[in-house]
Amino acid sequence: xxxxEKIPDxxxxxxxxxxxxxxxKRSMWPLGFGLACCAIEMISTFxxxxxxxxxxxxxxxxxxxxxxxxxxSGRVSxxxxxxxxxxxxxxxxxxxxxxxxxCAACGGVFNNYAVLQGVDKIIPVDIYVPGCPPRPEQLMxxxxxxxxxxxxESIKDRRDEWGEKAG
Amino acid sequence: xxxxxxxxxxxxxxxxxxxxxxCMEDKVREFLNSSFPGAVIREDNFRxxxxxxxxxxxxxxxxxxxxxxxxxxxxxxxxxxxxxxLGLQPEKAGRFEVVYNLYSLTHKYRFFLxxxxxxxxxxxxxxxHLWPAAEWLEREVFDMMGIIFDGHPDLSKILTPxxxxxxxxxxxxxxxxxxPQFSWNKDQPPEVVK
Amino acid sequence: xxxxxxxxxxxxxxxxxxxxxxxxxxxELDGETVVSARPVIGYLHTGIEKTMESKLYHKALPATDxxxxxxxxxxxxxxxxxxxxxMGIEVPEKVKWARVCLAELTRVNSHLVWLGTHALDLxxxxxxxxxxxxxxxxxxVYEACGGQRMMTxxxxxxxxxxxxxxxxxKKVRKIVKVVxxxxxxYERLLTKNEIFINRTRGVAVISAEEAxxxxxxxxxLRGSGVGHDLRKANPYSGYEHFDFDVAVGTNGDAxxxxxxxxxxxxxxxxxxxxxxxxxxxxxxRAHVPGVVLPPKEDVLYKMESMIFHFxxxxxxxxxxxxxxxxxxxxxxxxxxxxxxxxGTNKPHRVRVRxxxxxxxxxxxxxxxGRLFADVVCAIGSIDIVLGEVDR
Numbered sequence: 007x008x009x010x011e012k013i014p015d016x017x018x019x020x021x022x023x024x025x026x027x028x029x030x031k032r033s034m035w036p037l038g039f040g041l042a043c044c045a046i047e048m049i050s051t052f053x054x055x056x057x058x059x060x061x062x063x064x065x066x067x068x069x070x071x072x073x074x075x076x077x078x079s080g081r082v083s084x085x086x087x088x089x090x091x092x093x094x095x096x097x098x099x100x101x102x103x104x105x106x107x108x109c110a111a112c113g114g115v116f117n118n119y120a121v122l123q124g125v126d127k128i129i130p131v132d133i134y135v136p137g138c139p140p141r142p143e144q145l146m147x148x149x150x151x152x153x154x155x156x157x158x159e160s161i162k163d164r165r166d167e168w169g170e171k172a173g
Numbered sequence: 174x175x176x177x178x179x180x181x182x183x184x185x186x187x188x189x190x191x192x193x194x195x196c197m198e199d200k201v202r203e204f205l206n207s208s209f210p211g212a213v214i215r216e217d218n219f220r221x222x223x224x225x226x227x228x229x230x231x232x233x234x235x236x237x238x239x240x241x242x243x244x245x246x247x248x249x250x251x252x253x254x255x256x257x258x259l260g261l262q263p264e265k266a267g268r269f270e271v272v273y274n275l276y277s278l279t280h281k282y283r284f285f286l287x288x289x290x291x292x293x294x295x296x297x298x299x300x301x302h303l304w305p306a307a308e309w310l311e312r313e314v315f316d317m318m319g320i321i322f323d324g325h326p327d328l329s330k331i332l333t334p335x336x337x338x339x340x341x342x343x344x345x346x347x348x349x350x351x352x353p354q355f356s357w358n359k360d361q362p363p364e365v366v367k
Numbered sequence: 368x369x370x371x372x373x374x375x376x377x378x379x380x381x382x383x384x385x386x387x388x389x390x391x392x393x394x395e396l397d398g399e400t401v402v403s404a405r406p407v408i409g410y411l412h413t414g415i416e417k418t419m420e421s422k423l424y425h426k427a428l429p430a431t432d433x434x435x436x437x438x439x440x441x442x443x444x445x446x447x448x449x450x451x452x453x454m455g456i457e458v459p460e461k462v463k464w465a466r467v468c469l470a471e472l473t474r475v476n477s478h479l480v481w482l483g484t485h486a487l488d489l490x491x492x493x494x495x496x497x498x499x500x501x502x503x504x505x506x507x508v509y510e511a512c513g514g515q516r517m518m519t520x521x522x523x524x525x526x527x528x529x530x531x532x533x534x535x536x537k538k539v540r541k542i543v544k545v546v547x548x549x550x551x552x553y554e555r556l557l558t559k560n561e562i563f564i565n566r567t568r569g570v571a572v573i574s575a576e577e578a579x580x581x582x583x584x585x586x587x588l589r590g591s592g593v594g595h596d597l598r599k600a601n602p603y604s605g606y607e608h609f610d611f612d613v614a615v616g617t618n619g620d621a622x623x624x625x626x627x628x629x630x631x632x633x634x635x636x637x638x639x640x641x642x643x644x645x646x647x648x649x650x651x652r653a654h655v656p657g658v659v660l661p662p663k664e665d666v667l668y669k670m671e672s673m674i675f676h677f678x679x680x681x682x683x684x685x686x687x688x689x690x691x692x693x694x695x696x697x698x699x700x701x702x703x704x705x706x707x708x709x710g711t712n713k714p715h716r717v718r719v720r721x722x723x724x725x726x727x728x729x730x731x732x733x734x735x736g737r738l739f740a741d742v743v744c745a746i747g748s749i750d751i752v753l754g755e756v757d758r
Contacts, residue, residue: 039382041389042411042754043436043517046480053483053499068384083757085334086389086410089381115429118349119341120333120414139517219689220452250582251694252725254705254718261709272705274692274720278579278593281600283692306582309728317416332409332757341417342716348414348421 037073038066042080044107051142081109224285268292388753423683443522449693449704463605468642471635477698485747525659526652567621571745585700591619621748683712
């Protein structure tokens with residue numbers, strides 16, 4: 007007798023947090039935009055050889071209003087920084103950010119007038135993936151780490167866009 | 174360890190290379206001297222690359238003439254770039270140098286027209302009406318080096334953000350304002366170089 | 368003014384899936400027709416030229432990888448050839464052959480990414496997956512050579528970073544075989560595909576005269592019927608020893624550029640095959656003490672090699688006063704490095720002649736008066752890399 011036959015008339019006891027976190031982490035939709043070199047590795051991660059679809063998150067959303075994960079893939083120039091901040095603000099809550107690559111994390115090899123020294127100066131970052139550029143496996147590891155992080159979240163800690171606690 | 178005669182071999186190759194383009198070099202020199210007497214200030218040949226330093230006001234006439242000269246066929250504007258000689262010996266001739274990189278598709282020959290410009294208010298006539306490609310190249314030189322091209326249809330910033338003041342590739346523009354933070358200075362606010 | 372007379376201003380990008388990065392195009396539309404297009408660039412301006420001025424000659428090399436990140440080896444090659452010209456270094460034959468082989472694999476890599484993304488823009492999603500699958504083979508070679516998948520910095524001033532890996536020729540032969548076979552599949556998918564032909568044929572047309580006046584280079588120029596290829600015109604790094612054809616189009620539209628690039632992949636595989644077959648034996652680095660780093664094996668056992676290594680790493684080498692320009696045929700077109708030296712151990716000015724930047728300048732000409740949907744096709748067919756456009 008399969009489990010599927012039992013489920014329809016069963017009751018599963020769990021906490022709301024667990025339920026919500028499970029839903030969040032299994033259906034993360036990244037915002038489909040690339041900045042620089044790391045974007046190519048990001049596409050590689052989504053493409054045939056590495057196939058991120060195995061983790062249920064290959065759906066890249068072209069619009070920030072449908073996305074809940076932003077992968078900042080590459081160096082952020084001073085001209086691009088306000089655009090990224092706008093994109094982040096357009097994403098609905100809850101939202102997460104992965105800073106992919108050394109440039110997004112700290113400016114990388116480009117310590118100069120044109121590059122923002124780390125995207126965390128303008129938006130909050132959840133996971134830093136090092137490398138120049140990181141291998142696709144590293145990005146996947148970063149995404150799995152983010153899923154672990156989401157697992158530990160609670161609704162009552164969640165803040166709205168003005169920094170006020172929801173609960 | 175093998176005593177590699179790499180340097181002498183290279184010199185030999187350069188000689189060969191130079192001989193190949195010798196006749197083109199002479200033709201260009203003759204063209205410049207006969208059509209525009211006094212336009213060439215000096216001539217330079219470094220690593221088999223010919224460059225002519227010309228008077229700034231002669232850029233447009235020479236380029237126009239080159240475009241109509243089918244025998245030379247130096248019609249492909251490969252690149253426009255600029256240099257800043259601040260604090261160095263060539264500054265005496267002019268702080269800025271604009272380099273026009275011209276190429277001949279039939280003769281496979283490349284040469285450089287160079288213009289020296291003064292440090293304050295460097296201005297040279299635009300060649301964007303001759304080559305549409307020059308439009309963006311000149312905008313980039315203006316943005317990065319602050320050289321003004323007279324007669325350019327839209328001389329505005331192209332690469333740097335609008336808020337940025339100054340021209341980044343000038344030697345008096347600092348590479349960075351902000352010092353990176355390490356473990357040994359993480360408690361101090363980052364030093365800002367102005 | 369009535370609604371019908373008014374034009375609509377549409378902002379495309381910098382976050383747009385079809386702009387291949389962070390290109391922004393401000394379009395003015397009259398219904399579906401593009402009245403004017405103004406590309407706005409600089410969203411990836413990294414200050415690479417300024418950064419390179421502040422570094423020693425060999426330490427500026429890693430920055431070149433990040434200019435055109437789809438063709439890192441071509442950038443390395445261009446920069447190294449320019450510095451070698453400045454310093455008067457002649458590299459051993461084996462290095463030339465290995466560099467040619469790697470540069471051609473880079474062309475395959477870059478064209479595959481272009482093919483995948485361009486087809487994706489036009490609605491052929493599966494092409495992207497195929498192209499990236501084949502690209503992994505090239506990246507495997509990169510990884511075996513330089514230890515990195517993309518930013519290898521494997522080609523160094525005066526030679527290569529290390530000896531070629533033991534199974535280099537086996538891997539390259541595999542690429543030549545596998546990609547060569549699968550190109551037939553791509554052609555079956557796209558070349559006769561009616562949707563693809565409708566989207567690309569007669570779109571983004573530029574004539575040969577206009578292409579020359581816009582200083583276009585690479586497949587953009589060859590697609591318009593000008594058979595100019597720097598590998599043939601001014602051979603560098605031993606290209607005169609290789610037998611290959613220059614792919615030339617006729618109509619100068621997006622479809623011809625597609626055909627040119629596909630032919631170029633075939634020719635690149637041919638060159639890579641020749642380079643592997645005729646790879647000479649010899650040192651992997653020129654022996655020029657004080658300028659080129661001595662081989663790592665010598666540094667561990669020989670005193671003078673260690674001293675030279677230390678001196679080059681800490682204070683670099685002094686270049687003679689002067690300026691050189693070295694252009695190579697990168698996958699995008701004529702990639703040139705203009706290096707001006709002031710006699711010190713750092714370059715006074717490094718100018719990169721970016722083929723994508725100059726090719727992109729022709730975008731308004733390609734799309735004005737055309738339909739809005741052709742803009743995506745035109746951007747794709749130029750094959751821009753924003754890292755190179757903005758530097």
